Amino acid sequence: MTDMLQKALRIADEVLSPAASEVDRTGKIPDGHFARLAEDGFYGLIAPAEFGGAGVDFPVFLQVVETLASACLTTAFTWLQHHGVVMGLAMTQNAALREKYLDRAVRGQVRGGGAFSGVIPVPPRVRATRDGDGWRISGDVAFVSGWGIVDVLHVSAFHEESGDVVSGLIDARPGDGITEVHPLNLVAAQASNTVRLVFEDLWLADERVTTRANREEYLGGLAIGLRVDSSLALGLVHRAAAGLDAAGRADLAGEFRAEAADLRARFDAALGDPAAMPAMRAACSAMAVRACTTFVAAEGGRALLLTHDAQRLARESLFTMVVASRPEVRTALLGLLGTPGGAA
Numbered sequence: 280m281t282d283m284l285q286k287a288l289r290i291a292d293e294v295l296s297p298a299a300s301e302v303d304r305t306g307k308i309p310d311g312h313f314a315r316l317a318e319d320g321f322y323g324l325i326a327p328a329e330f331g332g333a334g335v336d337f338p339v340f341l342q343v344v345e346t347l348a349s350a351c352l353t354t355a356f357t358w359l360q361h362h363g364v365v366m367g368l369a370m371t372q373n374a375a376l377r378e379k380y381l382d383r384a385v386r387g388q389v390r391g392g393g394a395f396s397g398v399i400p401v402p403p404r405v406r407a408t409r410d411g412d413g414w415r416i417s418g419d420v421a422f423v424s425g426w427g428i429v430d431v432l433h434v435s436a437f438h439e440e441s442g443d444v445v446s447g448l449i450d451a452r453p454g455d456g457i458t459e460v461h462p463l464n465l466v467a468a469q470a471s472n473t474v475r476l477v478f479e480d481l482w483l484a485d486e487r488v489t490t491r492a493n494r495e496e497y498l499g500g501l502a503i504g505l506r507v508d509s510s511l512a513l514g515l516v517h518r519a520a521a522g523l524d525a526a527g528r529a530d531l532a533g534e535f536r537a538e539a540a541d542l543r544a545r546f547d548a549a550l551g552d553p554a555a556m557p558a559m560r561a562a563c564s565a566m567a568v569r570a571c572t573t574f575v576a577a578e579g580g581r582a583l584l585l586t587h588d589a590q591r592l593a594r595e596s597l598f599t600m601v602v603a604s605r606p607e608v609r610t611a612l613l614g615l616l617g618t619p620g621g622a623a
Contacts, residue, residue, distance in 0.1 A: 281335065281339050283320070283321070283324065283333050283339060284342055284343055286320075286321075287346040290315055290316065291346050291347055291349065291350035291351075294312060294315050295312065295347060295350035295354055295355075298351065299591070300591065303353065303469070303591050304585065306470045308354050308357060308428070308471075312354045313354075313387065316358055316387065317386060317388075321333075321343070321358070321387075322384065322385060322386065323365065323384075324340060324343060325362055326365050326384075330385060332365070332385050340507075341506065341507065342510075344359060344507065344511065345510045345513050345514040345517060346514065347514070348513075349514035349517040349518040349521075350514075350518070352511060352514065352598070352599075353467075353468040353470045353595075355514065356511060356598075356602070357425050357428060357471045357472075359507070360392040360424055360425055360429070361390055361392070361429070363395070364392070364433045364448070365385065365391070367446065367448075367489040367490065368384060368489065371490060372490075373487075373488060373489060375486065376448070380431070389430045389431060390425070390431075391430065391431050391432065391433060392423060392424060392429040392431075392433070392451060393423070393432065394420045394423045394434040394449075395434070395435040396421060397419065397420045398435045398444050398498075399498065399501075399605065403437035404418045404420070405418030405437065407436035407438045407445045407483070408438070409438070409440075412484065413483055413484040413485050414445055414483040415480045415481065415482065415483075416436045417480060418436070418478055419459075419475060419476065419477045419478065420475065422463070422475070422602070423475070423476050424471040424473045426460065426462075426472045426473070426474040426476075427472050430451055431450060432449050432451045434446065434447065434448075434481075434483070443491050445483070445488060446491070446497075447489050449481065455482065456479060457477070457481060458477050458479040459476070460475075461474055461475040461477075465598070467595045468598050499553065502556055505556045505559070505560040505605070506546055506547070506550060506556065506559075508599070508602065508603045509546060509560050509563035511599050511602075512563040512564045512567035512599040513563055513567070515567040515570065515592055515596050516535055516536075516539045516566055516567050516570045517536075517539070518588070518592060520535045520536050520539075520570065522574045522589060522592070523535070523570075523577055526577040527577075528577050535566070535570045535573075542559070542562055546559040546563070557605060557608045557611050558607075560605075560608050561611035561612040561614075561615055562611075562615065563599075564612065565600075567596040567599050568593075571589070571592040572593050574588075574592060575589045575590060575593050
């Protein structure tokens, strides 16, 4: 077991899990959660060592995400958004931007979120127009998490003339082109502070641009996110299995653990086949729904109490079905959940 995974287990047991129900009830993540993650190096978890990060490999990163999500999905999900900023800065050709932000991002002194989903639909909902030594960005992003928690957003917009996606850092505050901020009331992970943002001629100077890439290449690069997001669902399966153990149903807990191990292995094998990944992503969330609702059934009536983990996990499993999803994932999920006896 790696040092970072051991640290993740300690944070999960000592900090996140004991507070998960309160986070859900109050709709607020204690800043101490993020402070502890920063103190133990988790904001630089995947940053290369040359930039001061832990530089863990991808399998360890996925294990850490699962571990944290099993303890508090809301905290894990909000923290997870930061890594798009870190990798954007680590890989950018904009050395001045990397010098300005990356060290502080790795330390958790600057926290980041993502606002990229507006370029995924056809036609894209967020567009960029060239203007002098920068870009004007307009459109809306339906789900942006961490508002009021993060300092910067990694925003992406489609430039129709070139077919490219332009990405860069903007300040996470209203005004200066962020004309509307609409808080969303979610069935789960309310404390992630998820909002809908509307941009109108938002200024993105060239000095804050991280990448410019062909849209097809850009979307292809997002495919790996399907595996990362599935770790949230697999974390819930882990927690539901522990609940089933405690409820005296070790048989069911063992079945879910075995199924999760098999699906995890098949998903990892599919990383070289982007076309197969949406179905794997859907299967992980479908399994989380089954595991968490099975936990509810095993606990009976007391599982309906708002203080009980089972009902919270069941709601969080719904969250994993749709967060950071894609049309192909939705189609696969409908096939699994809408067909009697559907299976991965």
